[in-house]
Amino acid sequence: MTKASISAVPGLIATFLVLAAVLAGLAVLAARKLDRPVMLPALLTTSIAEILTVTLLPGTSGVEAGQCDSGLPVHLLTSSSSLLNMGLFIPGAAISVLLFRRPATTVASFIVFSGLVEFSQAVTPLGRSCSATDLAANATGALMGTALAVAWLRTRRQPQPLRRPGRDLIWGAGLAAVGAAALVGAFNSRVHAVDVVSADDHRQAVIDSADGSDQWLAAAAGDLFGDGTEIQQTGAEKDGPHLKVTATTNRGTISGWWPERTLEQAWATGNRGEPGKLSRAQAARVAHAFAERYFRDSVTGSEQATRPVGGEADAAYLVTFRRRHQGVLMPMRLDFTVTRAGRIIGFTSKTVKDPVLPQAVVTENAAREQAAEAAGGIATSAQLMAKQVGGQWRPLWLVGANNTDVWLDAVTGAKATPDK
Incomplete structure (x- = not known):
């Protein structure tokens, strides 16, 4: 989703600047009203503006509306698009942890946020691609940003670098559970899953x-x-x-x-x-x-x-x-x-290799007589050929009798039906 958006740089930059200015301005006003520092709220809202701009700016790529690529994220660490998605979510998650000191809630919030973004891409005619790989990349970026921020806070050697870790874990787990249930229900009711990753891999394998x-x-x-x-x-x-x-x-x-x-x-x-x-x-x-x-x-x-x-x-x-x-x-x-x-x-x-066959023992005359008796007429032609019966190669007599074809096993003399 990110790689496609970057190709529309002029529209991307203009939209981002406007949206970032609006959100950051609101965040600064709120922080001043609460008598709090303004830098981290402004940076956080700017990061969110970046995510919204890059992921929801209308484009011309992606699967059809109402569909989402459900393929496993097998190229998570090798795809340039996935790496860009990770980089997109790292700053916001890191800033959120520095601001609120609640890593579990931050990770859950950004993963649910990413799910909402992918759902919006799937159900709206934005020309954007919903993808399980993008969701995994976004979640990985959120985890990386959170880990970096937690590591930074611990290096500061503060007495309590995180606020109420137990409560944060409960809130994070609850948010993740509720958000996951809501997103699964929404996707199941509104979105059709398609395995684009598997199809692309198959296509590339054929090309290779x-x-x-x-x-x-x-x-x-x-x-x-x-x-x-x-x-x-x-x-x-x-x-x-x-x-x-x-x-x-x-x-x-x-x-x-x-x-x-x-x-x-x-x-x-x-x-x-x-x-x-x-x-x-x-x-x-x-x-x-x-x-x-x-x-x-x-x-x-x-x-x-x-x-x-x-x-x-x-x-x-x-x-x-x-x-x-x-x-x-x-x-x-x-x-x-x-x-x-x-x-x-x-x-x-x-082009078929000559199969190894058992020795034919039924003679042409015997095959003609048996086929004529079975068809109730006179045998007019007979041909001994190799055919597969039940996946096994056998010598079969093809006898034309009474305007019908009679197949006989040349080893056992029994009627046979060649595989199609």
């Missing part, structure tokens, strides 16, 4: 973990879409320990996983085929060259197939890479779309 991903993705986009490719926008989204990074360019979009440096998919703008004289073998070589650079693990040991797609106006080739172990189709997938002019206009990739 994505360091270097932009350059990698830009290089991949340039290799795919050609010279003149320019990054227009990038994004990153956390997914457990991984980071999905995306980039929008002037020629298309591309995404991948970081820090694994594995691409996921890309599509050119206007991703339609185009006429040309590229043969099927040439299209396969175009896709293979790009795959060797960015998908070497997927290419190794894979079967490559190429088939034409589209019509004359949008002619293209679909180049696929698949891998089998002992007849079982592995979960890895890699597909390229290459135009007849030799341009890759898109690809999709599923």
Whole structure:
């Protein structure tokens, strides 16, 4: 709250001078009427004027009205804003102790005062941010100021540096209890808690973990879409320990996983085929060259197939890479779309390590017969592939029978339902 206000220095100084003059003037008049020294009352009211000006001067920052950041003050001693807040409350608390000689009541008063300030920031459209971190920083500043003043009084070696310590402690505890109850009730009824600290930390963690991903993705986009490719926008989204990074360019979009440096998919703008004289073998070589650079693990040991797609106006080739172990189709997938002019206009990739599977014992004929019997028709196709069932990799037969798909465990022969 403090850091944002300091940016509006002209308005801040003018408001502070006016408010300090009014409050200090009233304090001086009251002290003279009571025949008391005027310096400490004037300094105390000046400090309060500073707090009010800095914390409640309208600004353009902060969360929405009616909200308060409830995040834990994990950056209390490292945030420049928190340190400024501490410094803001130290003088007032110290002067109050020197004036009244009641440290417990002073600490309680300034903490309740800070809570009122944060509540005012939350419920009024001042453009200021209510924050649990600010409250903790203010309370820390009040404690520090009080401790400094008490230490100063004790160095003066006066017979009774503090006035009625027992009564002060009771008053302080009572004020703290009543003030805390009132503030908790007010906040619960009028303010919605949001964890901005956690959101900011998460956002910063994503930014930090994505360091270097932009350059990698830009290089991949340039290799795919050609010279003149320019990054227009990038994004990153956390997914457990991984980071999905995306980039929008002037020629298309591309995404991948970081820090694994594995691409996921890309599509050119206007991703339609185009006429040309590229043969099927040439299209396969175009896709293979790009795959060797960015998908070497997927290419190794894979079967490559190429088939034409589209019509004359949008002619293209679909180049696929698949891998089998002992007849079982592995979960890895890699597909390229290459135009007849030799341009890759898109690809999709599923980079999954080949799982270790139990030995399949159910034959294709047995799977077809069982599926046909279960579906009440004739089995028209059968494919043995690795799928997860209950989080465990299993070899499953996918059999098409009577216009339905029947999944059978190739080890037990039982019906199975693959995980989504």
